[in-house]
Amino acid sequence: MATQEKVDVVIVGAGASGSVFAAVLAKAGKKVVVMDNGPDWHTSDLISSDIWGRRVKPAGAPFILEGKHPVSMGAQGGWGVGGAALHYFANFPRLLPNDFRIRSEHNRAHDWPISYEDVAPFYDKVAQEIGVSGDAAAEELWRPKGQRYPMPPMKTFRSGQVWLKGFAANGIRMVPAAVGMNSTEFKGRAACIYDGWCHVGCPIGALANPLVTYLADARKAGAEVRAWSTVTRVLTDTSGGKVTGVEYYDRNHEKQFQPANVVVLAAWAAQNPRLLLNSATDKHDKGLANRNGLVGKFIMTHFASGTNAMFDEDVENHMGTLGAQFMSYERYGKTAHKGAFGSTFIVAGSSTKLSGLGGIANARPDLFGAELQAFVKRAVKNLSRMNAFGEEQPKIENRLELASEKDEFGMPLGRIIHSYDDNDTALWNANFEEGLKIAKATDAKEVWQGRAVQPTIHLMGGTIMGTGAANSVVDSFGQTHEIANLYCAGPGTFATAGASNPTYTIFALSLRGAEHLAKNWSTVAG
Amino acid sequence: MDAMERRVFLKRAGMGMLAFTVGGADVLMTPGAARAQGLPFRLLKAHEAETIEALGETLVPGAQRSGVAHFIDQQVSVSPGEALLEARQLNVKPPFINFYRAAIAAVDKAAEARSGRRFAALAAADQHAFVDAMRQNKIDGWQGPAGSFVYLVLRSDSIDVVYGTMEGYEALGVPYMPHIAPDRRW
Numbered sequence: 043m044a045t046q047e048k049v050d051v052v053i054v055g056a057g058a059s060g061s062v063f064a065a066v067l068a069k070a071g072k073k074v075v076v077m078d079n080g081p082d083w084h085t086s087d088l089i090s091s092d093i094w095g096r097r098v099k100p101a102g103a104p105f106i107l108e109g110k111h112p113v114s115m116g117a118q119g120g121w122g123v124g125g126a127a128l129h130y131f132a133n134f135p136r137l138l139p140n141d142f143r144i145r146s147e148h149n150r151a152h153d154w155p156i157s158y159e160d161v162a163p164f165y166d167k168v169a170q171e172i173g174v175s176g177d178a179a180a181e182e183l184w185r186p187k188g189q190r191y192p193m194p195p196m197k198t199f200r201s202g203q204v205w206l207k208g209f210a211a212n213g214i215r216m217v218p219a220a221v222g223m224n225s226t227e228f229k230g231r232a233a234c235i236y237d238g239w240c241h242v243g244c245p246i247g248a249l250a251n252p253l254v255t256y257l258a259d260a261r262k263a264g265a266e267v268r269a270w271s272t273v274t275r276v277l278t279d280t281s282g283g284k285v286t287g288v289e290y291y292d293r294n295h296e297k298q299f300q301p302a303n304v305v306v307l308a309a310w311a312a313q314n315p316r317l318l319l320n321s322a323t324d325k326h327d328k329g330l331a332n333r334n335g336l337v338g339k340f341i342m343t344h345f346a347s348g349t350n351a352m353f354d355e356d357v358e359n360h361m362g363t364l365g366a367q368f369m370s371y372e373r374y375g376k377t378a379h380k381g382a383f384g385s386t387f388i389v390a391g392s393s394t395k396l397s398g399l400g401g402i403a404n405a406r407p408d409l410f411g412a413e414l415q416a417f418v419k420r421a422v423k424n425l426s427r428m429n430a431f432g433e434e435q436p437k438i439e440n441r442l443e444l445a446s447e448k449d450e451f452g453m454p455l456g457r458i459i460h461s462y463d464d465n466d467t468a469l470w471n472a473n474f475e476e477g478l479k480i481a482k483a484t485d486a487k488e489v490w491q492g493r494a495v496q497p498t499i500h501l502m503g504g505t506i507m508g509t510g511a512a513n514s515v516v517d518s519f520g521q522t523h524e525i526a527n528l529y530c531a532g533p534g535t536f537a538t539a540g541a542s543n544p545t546y547t548i549f550a551l552s553l554r555g556a557e558h559l560a561k562n563w564s565t566v567a568g
Numbered sequence: 569m570d571a572m573e574r575r576v577f578l579k580r581a582g583m584g585m586l587a588f589t590v591g592g593a594d595v596l597m598t599p600g601a602a603r604a605q606g607l608p609f610r611l612l613k614a615h616e617a618e619t620i621e622a623l624g625e626t627l628v629p630g631a632q633r634s635g636v637a638h639f640i641d642q643q644v645s646v647s648p649g650e651a652l653l654e655a656r657q658l659n660v661k662p663p664f665i666n667f668y669r670a671a672i673a674a675v676d677k678a679a680e681a682r683s684g685r686r687f688a689a690l691a692a693a694d695q696h697a698f699v700d701a702m703r704q705n706k707i708d709g710w711q712g713p714a715g716s717f718v719y720l721v722l723r724s725d726s727i728d729v730v731y732g733t734m735e736g737y738e739a740l741g742v743p744y745m746p747h748i749a750p751d752r753r754w
Contacts, residue, residue: 080649090746093584093652093732101648102662116657121649237745245747360742396742397724397732399657403628408703410627410723411696418731422742 043289043297049073050567052288052302054273054317057125058545059531059552060308061256066556068263070563075266075300076257077290080122082269085253088128088243092398095242097121098128104449105312109440110461113343113498117399119310123269124252126310127545129241131365132222132249134174135387135542136165136550138185138374144538148376150383151435152537155509156518162188164550172255172549173228176220183215184371193225197236201357201426202367202391204484208428209370209390211483212476216368219389222250222546223363238393240364241400256549271298274453275321276305276528282325284568285528291451303567304527304559306520307505308552311341311534315442315504316456318515318530331505331515331522331530338442340506341460342539343498345470347430349477350405351486356423359394359402365543366429367391373430373476374541382468384433385541394425407492428480430473431499433541434466442504462496470496500544505534520555527566531555584733586642599635599642599729610645611665612637615686619672620722622688626695627719628726636729644668654724658717667713671722674712675702681709 050072053060060076068074081087083098100121107113120126139158144151166189168174175193182188195218209216223240224233234248247254261267270293277286277299287301307314315338319329329337366389373379373386396402402421409417440461444454462470474491481489508514511523514537520529531552533544540547559566587594588602589610597605609617617637624631643653648662660667679687679698690698701707702715712718730736737744 088747090744091732093728096652096654096656097650099657101651101656103659107659112659114659116659235747237747239745239747361745396737396740397727399654399724401727403727403731404724407720407723410699410703410719412629414627415629419740422740 043299045299045301048287048301049075050302051304051306052077052300053306053308054288055125055307055309055313055532056123056252056257056267057120057308057310057532058127058252058548060125060306061252061260062549062552063306063308063531063556063559064260064265065256065263066553066560068260068265070560072560072563074260074264075268075302076260077268077271077273077288077300078123078125079272080269082123082267083128083253085243085245085247088245090237090239090242092242092395092401095129098124098243104453104455106445106447106455106457108457109459111496111498113312113341113458113460113501115312118499118501123267124257127252128243130251130545131240131543132545133365133369133389133543134176134220134222134546135369135371136185137161137540137542137547138371140374140376141385141538141540144376148383152506152508152513154518154537155507155514158186160518161547161550161554162186164554165546168546168549168553172222172250173224173231174220175223175225177218178220180217181220181371183217184374191220193228195219196221196223196225196234196363196367198367198391199358199362200355201359201362201393204353204355204357204426204486205390205428205480206368208480208482208484212480214370214372214388214480216370216390219366219369221363221365224248234363236361236363238361238364238395240393241398272451273309273317274451276307276317276330277321278323278325278330278525282323283525285330285525295451304529306529306531308531310532311501311504312442312456312458314530314532314534316444318505319444320453330528331524333524334511336506336515338504339438340436340503341440341442341458341501342434342436342503342536343460344434344500344539344541345432345462345466345496346499347432347470347473347477348427348491349474349481350425350427350490351481351484352420352424352488353426353486354424357426359425360422362391362393364393365389379469379472382472383465384435384469386433386469386473387431387541388428389431390428392427394427396422406490428477430477431541431543432466432469432473433539434462436503436506436538437463440503460498467496500533502533502536502539502544505530506537507535508537518554519558520551521559521566527568529555529559584735586639588638588642598733599639600633601635602638602642603633603635607638609637609641612641616669616672617641618688619676619686620668622695623675623699623722624726626692626699627723628730630730631726634729636726639729640668640725654728655721658721660721667721670712671718674710674715674718678702678707678710682707
């Protein structure tokens with residue numbers, strides 16, 4: 043195993059969380075290497091095609107997916123520099139104050155070790171740094187006051203506007219969606235041209251993916267991004283008290299050692315615990331940061347209740363943005379739906395392309411042959427969809443563990459077991475019932491829903507944060523309770539899932555963690 | 569990929585072109601053109617390609633002419649990281665050819681058990697009835713990946729070749745709206 047030159051910090055994963063840590067630490071003068079197991083994507087690789095867009099997703103990710111509701115690794119995950127944030131929709135809702143204290147207020151799930159007020163300044167800072175379009179004042183119907191967004195809301199289209207009547211009739215106030223996209227030119231990045239291809243990656247930099255935001259800043263400040271580098275273990279010193287770097291395989295499958303003073307795992311909620319478990323030593327026989335057995339536990343996802351509707355008018359669904367034009371926290375209260383606990387986040391108005399899992403042809407997955415042909419012909423003009431995202435409650439049985447099967451590097455595959463419980467399904471169904479009422483109060487001529495399989499969207503948990511080693515893996519900055527110079531970043535640290543799309547919170551928590559690390563460098567890095 | 573390679577690659581990608589083998593050399597063309605020229609398959613056997621074409625055409629009219637079998641054949645012959653198949657998003661374990669072989673075998677075996685003939689040899693109405701039963705996992709004695717999953721994957725592949733390209737959008741009169749038009753950027 044060859045040894046590379048020692049650096050201050052090695053960051054495993056070049057997605058949303060890793061890019062923030064890289065930017066902050068490189069700007070603080072640290073020598074930073076960011077490793078990623080896939081290609082070094084450039085914005086010019088992001089072509090406007092649902093088919094070609096699949097290249098930025100994993101092919102045969104090293105996980106065995108089990109449980110009643112297996113996680114959607116292939117569709118949700120990322121592969122290569124930029125990570126899943128290369129194909130995210132850039133919906134930027136935030137968690138709300140009630141997300142941080144579910145245990146205190148409802149005697150369920152977990153409290154976070156921090157409050158909304160601890161994260162809010164970082165939501166504001168991220169918005170100013172990478173650009174958010176929206177109407178913060180309008181959102182303050184549901185959340186404490188904060189800074190205004192740096193850009194006005196995005197344009198809306200008929201695909202979103204047609205729903206407003208239905209929401210109003212059901213007492214649901216909708217506001218302009220907060221999105222990580224440019225409604226105007228922002229810091230030299232182009233304004234959005236509303237072509238609706240957000241989900242396959244934005245090549246003009248109008249959408250705030252890592253390549254054009256924090257990773258670009260990190261590179262400018264001297265960080266090295268090392269693509270095609272697959273980390274398999276975090277190594278520790280003989281006492282087991284400190285990490286010393288990572289073992290990885292380069293593009294030629296040669297084993298390398300990258301020494302570092304600090305290791306930040308930012309490889310998403312599935313790979314972070316897999317790495318910790320695979321780094322067991324005689325001093326850490328259950329894996330690093332896992333004396334309490336909580337590494338890999340509390341894997342969480344979101345479930346969407348989508349309502350489709352066919353209108354008489356041309357709703358221009360080929361254009362706009364893919365995430366949302368309008369959003370609402372009106373059902374975000376944990377007990378908003380009788381008999382189903384958990385928050386719901388509501389969105390409406392998105393571009394819908396022809397192919398792909400969320401495409402027009404899949405809006406009626408039961409149709410084929412001539413019937414499908416006829417449906418597609420109508421739907422390309424008249425179809426629109428609204429969605430209600432539900433919060434899964436954390437369950438210790440939903441977990442990642444190491445399997446006996448191994449990947450090409452000899453590393454055990456991760457087995458992810460994930461199932462919803464009756465409460466989660468009750469919330470999913472309650473949102474369908476409400477979606478139906480909303481759609482029926484619009485001018486839609488046909489309304490339908492697909493309830494066959496409860497979907498698993500986003501991925502959170504596995505290395506959750508808490509007040510100490512008795513209840514969690516990391517603290518609120520991502521520092522592991524067990525080893526001071528080992529950090530976890532990303533949605534894996536969420537103590538509960540909320541119902542909001544996670545990436546804005548990933549950016550905010552990572553910024554908070556990275557700034558804290560930079561300020562306390564000498565204590566942490568020793 | 570260097571800048572020149574990237575530009576050429578992306579231009580062709582935008583037009584739905586893939587690398588097919590003609591006389592031992594890689595030539596970029598659409599799957600439909602590969603079929604029209606009768607290019608040999610890389611991995612699929614003739615009867616497997618025949619089943620895919622028949623299944624594709626039943627699922628999405630036009631899939632056969634659009635080259636669904638050539639599309640899948642080319643895609644299963646490249647490394648999983650390069651593959652553009654929906655199977656990738658649906659957590660099918662590479663090599664993807666294994667899934668397609670198992671799916672085709674399941675379809676033909678079930679068709680023979682029901683009607684004494686392979687799927688491609690069934691009348692159109694029988695093919696339709698077969699697919700309708702398959703998508704609902706209602707075929708007795710089915711052996712292989714779940715019928716509903718075979719339906720989902722092959723239907724997605726057929727949608728890709730018929731509707732997912734710039735040509736497909738044009739046929740429906742839907743503006744494709746690439747971020748930046750290929751001829752200007754690439």
